[in-house]
Amino acid sequence: MTDYAHPEVLVTTDWVAGHLNDPNLRLIEVDVDTSAYDQGHVPGAVGWNWQTQLQDTVRRDLADQRSFGQLAGSAGLTPDTTVILYGDNNNWFAAWGFWQLKYYGHKDVRLMNGGRKKWLEEKRPLSTDAPKVQPTSYTVKSPDTSIRAKRDDIFAVLEKHSPAQLVDVRSADEFSGKVIAPPGMNETAQRGGHIPGAASIPWAQAVAEDGTFKPADALRQLYGGKGVTGEQEVIAYCRIGERSSHTWFVLKYLLGYKNVRNYDGSWTEWGNLVGAPIEKEIAAAAR
Amino acid sequence: MPRYLSLHTLACLTRQGAEQLITRLAAADGVTMQRAQINMIEGKMLLEFDSPDRDTLEKWFRDEGFHYDWVFRVEFEARGSKLEPV
Numbered sequence: 001m002t003d004y005a006h007p008e009v010l011v012t013t014d015w016v017a018g019h020l021n022d023p024n025l026r027l028i029e030v031d032v033d034t035s036a037y038d039q040g041h042v043p044g045a046v047g048w049n050w051q052t053q054l055q056d057t058v059r060r061d062l063a064d065q066r067s068f069g070q071l072a073g074s075a076g077l078t079p080d081t082t083v084i085l086y087g088d089n090n091n092w093f094a095a096w097g098f099w100q101l102k103y104y105g106h107k108d109v110r111l112m113n114g115g116r117k118k119w120l121e122e123k124r125p126l127s128t129d130a131p132k133v134q135p136t137s138y139t140v141k142s143p144d145t146s147i148r149a150k151r152d153d154i155f156a157v158l159e160k161h162s163p164a165q166l167v168d169v170r171s172a173d174e175f176s177g178k179v180i181a182p183p184g185m186n187e188t189a190q191r192g193g194h195i196p197g198a199a200s201i202p203w204a205q206a207v208a209e210d211g212t213f214k215p216a217d218a219l220r221q222l223y224g225g226k227g228v229t230g231e232q233e234v235i236a237y238c239r240i241g242e243r244s245s246h247t248w249f250v251l252k253y254l255l256g257y258k259n260v261r262n263y264d265g266s267w268t269e270w271g272n273l274v275g276a277p278i279e280k281e282i283a284a285a286a287r
Numbered sequence: 288m289p290r291y292l293s294l295h296t297l298a299c300l301t302r303q304g305a306e307q308l309i310t311r312l313a314a315a316d317g318v319t320m321q322r323a324q325i326n327m328i329e330g331k332m333l334l335e336f337d338s339p340d341r342d343t344l345e346k347w348f349r350d351e352g353f354h355y356d357w358v359f360r361v362e363f364e365a366r367g368s369k370l371e372p373v
Contacts, residue, residue, distance in 0.1 A: 031303075032301045032302075032303045032304075033303050035303070036302075088301075088302050089301045089302055089303075089327065090327055090328060092299075092301075170298065170299075171296055171297075171298060171330050173296045173298075173356075174296075174298055178296075178354075179296050179298055179354055180298075181298055182297055182298040182299060182300035182304055182308075183295045183296070183297070183298075183300070183308065183332065183352070183353045183354055183355070184308050184311060184351055184352055184353050185298075185300075185304075185352065186352065187352075202330075204328045204329065204330060207328060209328060211328065238299065239298060239299050240299065242299065243299055
């Protein structure tokens with residue numbers, strides 16, 4: 001598939017349509033809320049709610065191991081299940097689900113290219129039936145911290161203890177600090193701008209108009225042109241960590257960069273941290 | 288009543304967030320939202336309003352926390368080949 005480093009993790013809508021009845025396969029739709037899923041989903045897909053099931057609902061953190069294990073078990077997953085994720089919102093939250101499944105050690109996880117939108121545009125069948133699921137007892141592995149960055153990892157970069165490169169995947173207006181949150185929303189960060197030294201490479205530059213990922217050559221030019229070549233570790237961030245998980249997927253799996261982490265605290269953490277350095281001018285490339 | 292177009296940067300507005308936003312826009316007091324057009328990949332939303340004047344619309348944006356890229360008053364429009372004043 002266009003020379004991606006790991007083509008096996010990206011499946012087409014066509015492929016999904018032809019494998020709906022595979023016994024060891026589980027489709028999961030990941031949305032901000034599951035109202036779209038309830039109105040009609042890919043036949044056999046389970047629906048996961050990003051807000052209530054893929055996060056800790058008390059403190060700001062990922063779902064803990066126990067909760068994630070219960071969620072995976074309720075979807076009928078075993079360690080050998082092939083999980084295909086898709087969702088609305090340009091697969092942002094499906095990519096987050098992918099990242100979290102990898103964080104908790106699930107082996108075979110894939111993303112349906114183009115997401116829910118492509119499935120609908122191609123007028124493929126939808127179902128409102130609850131999928132047949134045999135719950136399992138799913139044991140979650142210890143988290144793979146090599147794919148997750150925390151704020152101390154960012155400070156290590158800024159203090160030159162780590163050579164990692166930072167990639168800010170938000171829009172140009174967010175990067176410059178002109179905008180901090182979606183229109184009409186409380187700002188959710190005290191300050192605007194970006195983490196010093198970050199390269200501005202908006203997530204949307206990695207996809208075509210239909211939401212499918214651009215070919216490998218185009219992606220190499222996009223990131224390589226801004227000095228993000230994969231020779232050093234890359235840490236991607238956005239506002240709340242979901243757009244950056246989309247970019248994490250691109251860098252790690254489509255381009256095959258060895259060390260890529262998602263800073264899920266992202267700007268809603270950094271822009272509220274007392275004393276955290278902030279930059280507003282735009283550099284030509286990553287430092 | 289004068290008509291205005293405004294462009295807004297979405298940041299990470301989701302489809303679900305857009306639905307809630309549209310509900311708020313539809314209930315706006317003092318200005319009337321006629322149409323909203325959104326592209327999530329471009330990250331932009333185009334709105335069309337009827338408003339007594341620009342100041343009223345800009346004040347509504349400020350009060351509601353709706354940052355915007357630009358606002359302009361529609362003076363003429365063409366649907367088809369004939370340009371007519373609005």
